[in-house]
Amino acid sequence: xxxxxxxxxxxxxxxxxxxxxxxxxxxxxxxxxxxxxxxxxxxxxxxxxxxxxxxxxxxxxxxxxxxxxxxxxxxxxxxxxxxxxxxxxxxxxxxxxxxxxxxxxxxxxxxxxxxxxxxxxxxxxxxxxxxxxxxxxxxxxxxxxxxxxxxxxxxxxxxxxxxxxxxxxxxxxxxxxxxxxxxxxxxxxxxxxxxxxxxxxxxxxxxxxxxxxxxxxxxxxxxxxxxxxxxxxxxxxxxxxxxxxxxxxx
Numbered sequence: 001x002x003x004x005x006x007x008x009x010x011x012x013x014x015x016x017x018x019x020x021x022x023x024x025x026x027x028x029x030x031x032x033x034x035x036x037x038x039x040x041x042x043x044x045x046x047x048x049x050x051x052x053x054x055x056x057x058x059x060x061x062x063x064x065x066x067x068x069x070x071x072x073x074x075x076x077x078x079x080x081x082x083x084x085x086x087x088x089x090x091x092x093x094x095x096x097x098x099x100x101x102x103x104x105x106x107x108x109x110x111x112x113x114x115x116x117x118x119x120x121x122x123x124x125x126x127x128x129x130x131x132x133x134x135x136x137x138x139x140x141x142x143x144x145x146x147x148x149x150x151x152x153x154x155x156x157x158x159x160x161x162x163x164x165x166x167x168x169x170x171x172x173x174x175x176x177x178x179x180x181x182x183x184x185x186x187x188x189x190x191x192x193x194x195x196x197x198x199x200x201x202x203x204x205x206x207x208x209x210x211x212x213x214x215x216x217x218x219x220x221x222x223x224x225x226x227x228x229x230x231x232x233x234x235x236x237x238x239x240x241x242x243x244x245x246x247x248x249x250x
Contacts (some may be wrong), residue, residue, distance in 0.1 A: 001144035002042045003095060003177045006041070006042075006092055007041075007042025007046065008043075010039045010041075010042055010043075011039055011042070011043055011046045011047070013039075013082075014038070014039045014047075014050055015054075016048055017037050017056040018034075018036055018037055018050065018058075019054075019057075019104075021034035021035075021089065021132040021145075022034065022054065022057055022058030022059075022060075025032075025058065025059060025060075026058065026059070029197070031057060033061035034058070034060055034061065035060065035063060035064040035095055036051055036054045036060050036061050036062070036064070036092070037050075037063065037064055037140075038050065038051050038065050038083065038092055039061045039065060039066070040065050040066070040080065040083055041058070041066060044080070044082060044083060045082075045104030046080060047196055048082055048083065048084065048086045051063055051083075051086055051087065051090070051092070052086065055090050056094065058215040061093070062087075062092050062093035062094060062095050062144075062146065063087055063092045063093070063094050063095065064094075064096070064097060064148075065083070065094060065095070066094050066096075066097075066230040068248060070137060070212060071215070072182045073115055077134075077151065081139065081140075084136055084139070084143050085140060087138045087143065088142050088143045091142075093144035093145065093146050093189070094143070094144065094145050094146070095145075095146040095147075095148050095182055096122050096124075096127045096145070096146075096147060096148065097125040097148045097149050098119070098121075098123045098148065098149045098150035110171070110188070111195065116136045116170070120148060120149070120150050120151065120194065121151065121154050121225065123150065123151060124147050124148075124150020124151070125147075125148070125154060125155075125158055126152070127145070127147065128145075128147060128155075128158070128184070128188065129158065129162060130178075131145060131183075132162060132176070132180040132184065133162075133173060133176060133180070134175075135173075135176055137183040137186070137187050138175055138176070138177060138182075139203050143187055144189070145187055145188045145189070145192075146188075146189045146191065146217075147168070147188065147189070147190050147191070148191045149193055149219065149221060150190075150191075150194075150195070150220070151190075151192075151195065151196055151203065152190040152196075152207065152208075153196040153198075153207045155184070155190065155207075155211060156207060156210045156211065158180070159180060159181035159184055162179075162180040162181070163180055163181050166179055166180055167179075185212060185215065189215050189217060189250065190211065191214060191216075191217050191218070192216060192217070192218050192219050192228065192233065192246075193219040193220060193221040193226075193227065194221065194226050194228065195228050195230045195233050195234075197235075201234075201235035201236040204234070204235075204236065205236045205238075209248075213241075213242050213245050213246065214245055214249075214250055216245075216246055216250060217246070217250045218230060218233070218246050230247065
């Protein structure tokens with residue numbers, strides 16, 4: 001729904017969707033909670049106004065921003081701080097959904113499946129390292145981020161790498177006062193789909209242990225072709241507490 005081409009039209013589309021979603025969720029508030037669509041690429045002030053308006057008119061699970069946001073972000077770009085400030089003040093977790101670059105043309109690229117497999121991780125991890133390196137979590141200590149539909153098994157290796165570079169080059173990032181992995185554990189949640197399936201299922205349990213059982217939320221992505229069935233997605237034994245956290249509590 002987001003685009004930089006016509007911000008007026010995009011904002012109108014977001015407002016219409018948010019009103020529809022609020023009405024739908026109000027019909028069964030115990031079962032549904034929507035995400036406020038926030039078109040931040042074209043009109044940040046308009047997006048903030050829409051977040052505030054929608055928040056006052058419905059019950060929400062958070063805000064969702066476009067995957068392409070990461071394409072326009074840079075370490076020195078603070079123009080999105082108003083978004084983080086608004087979401088933090090309203091206690092609305094910010095969700096970013098994996099997806100292709102704005103200019104990607106899947107039809108023209110050989111090996112579409114390979115592109116899908118690689119870009120899922122790329123467009124999920126890019127917002128994470130931008131937020132960590134740019135000091136966003138120092139400036140907004142109560143901000144919550146949810147990385148949606150990009151898996152999660154890649155996260156420990158990325159955090160190890162960032163921690164090592166932070167130790168060596170921390171003079172270059174004085175605004176990042178702690179190891180990046182510490183910020184991640186405090187501010188970031190992951191959804192499971194598309195879940196990784198190692199030959200040894202226990203390896204996936206080890207990854208979750210590192211991330212924290214309170215950091216992961218089960219997602220199906222039904223009815224997409226690669227959706228995950230909750231009855232078969234996890235092939236290792238969980239405790240009752242872990243299952244409750246993963247499938248509901250978190």
